[in-house]
Amino acid sequence: MSLFRVDSSIRQEGSVSRAVADTVTANWQAAHPTGEIARRDLATTPVPTDAWTDSIAGNYAGDARTPAQQQAKDLATELADELVAAESIVIGTSLYNFGVSQHLKSWIDLLLTDPRFAPGQRPLTGKTVALVIARGGGYGPGTPRDGWDHATPWLVRIFQDVLGAELTTVAAELTLAEVTPAMAELVPLAKQSQAAAHELAATTGKAFATRQTASV
Numbered sequence: 001m002s003l004f005r006v007d008s009s010i011r012q013e014g015s016v017s018r019a020v021a022d023t024v025t026a027n028w029q030a031a032h033p034t035g036e037i038a039r040r041d042l043a044t045t046p047v048p049t050d051a052w053t054d055s056i057a058g059n060y061a062g063d064a065r066t067p068a069q070q071q072a073k074d075l076a077t078e079l080a081d082e083l084v085a086a087e088s089i090v091i092g093t094s095l096y097n098f099g100v101s102q103h104l105k106s107w108i109d110l111l112l113t114d115p116r117f118a119p120g121q122r123p124l125t126g127k128t129v130a131l132v133i134a135r136g137g138g139y140g141p142g143t144p145r146d147g148w149d150h151a152t153p154w155l156v157r158i159f160q161d162v163l164g165a166e167l168t169t170v171a172a173e174l175t176l177a178e179v180t181p182a183m184a185e186l187v188p189l190a191k192q193s194q195a196a197a198h199e200l201a202a203t204t205g206k207a208f209a210t211r212q213t214a215s216v
């Protein structure tokens with residue numbers, strides 16, 4: 001049984017998404033000590049930005065593939081293999097410029113060039129995915145920026161609706177409150193949000209492992 005974890009925060013130190021993803025991972029591991037954990041860090045090892053176009057061209061080139069196209073297709077295969085091999089997946093990310101992280105987008109775009117991840121294939125059916133997102137501001141219902149988080153809905157669309165996974169979203173909000181004087185009065189809410197995120201992350205990690213243990 002295995003868990004695959006991908007991180008995309010551009011911060012290694014002080015990253016809230018990494019800390020919350022750690023909580024999912026640790027709880028999965030505690031409940032499932034023999035389980036294997038594989039990881040990919042898209043901040044330290046980004047997918048090359050030209051791999052996507054090369055992989056698509058390679059899909060149409062047949063035997064006439066260039067070395068760059070073949071290399072891109074091989075990388076797409078490797079990315080797809082990592083997800084297919086895991087029963088549970090943890091995706092750690094951050095809200096950047098009201099959208100999805102560039103590194104995560106490049107990874108997903110390349111992944112979707114693998115034939116197993118083509119539209120309609122739903123290769124993550126039966127797998128559990130924890131989508132962990134850290135946001136500097138607040139985006140709750142009724143707040144001024146309600147609807148401005150364009151990362152979470154898209155990621156849910158891809159992993160749940162397109163790829164078929166059973167998805168749990170764990171969000172920590174207002175992470176900039178502690179370092180932004182204008183947000184000082186929001187610090188208690190930020191702490192509440194992070195505590196709730198860790199709590200849900202722990203429950204999610206245990207639930208993923210328990211489900212797997214029960215199914216073997």
Ligand SMILES: Cc1cc2nc3c(=O)[nH]c(=O)nc-3n(C[C@H](O)[C@H](O)[C@H](O)COP(=O)(O)O)c2cc1C
Binds near residue numbers: 096135136137138
């Ligand atoms: C370049 C950049 C752009 C950001 N854009 C947004 C944004 O649009 N909305 C927001 O709420 N926070 C934004 N933030 C704040 C991050 O979402 C926040 O710091 C989050 O905690 C980062 O994730 P991490 O803690 O895992 O590193 C941005 C941060 C950076 C560095």
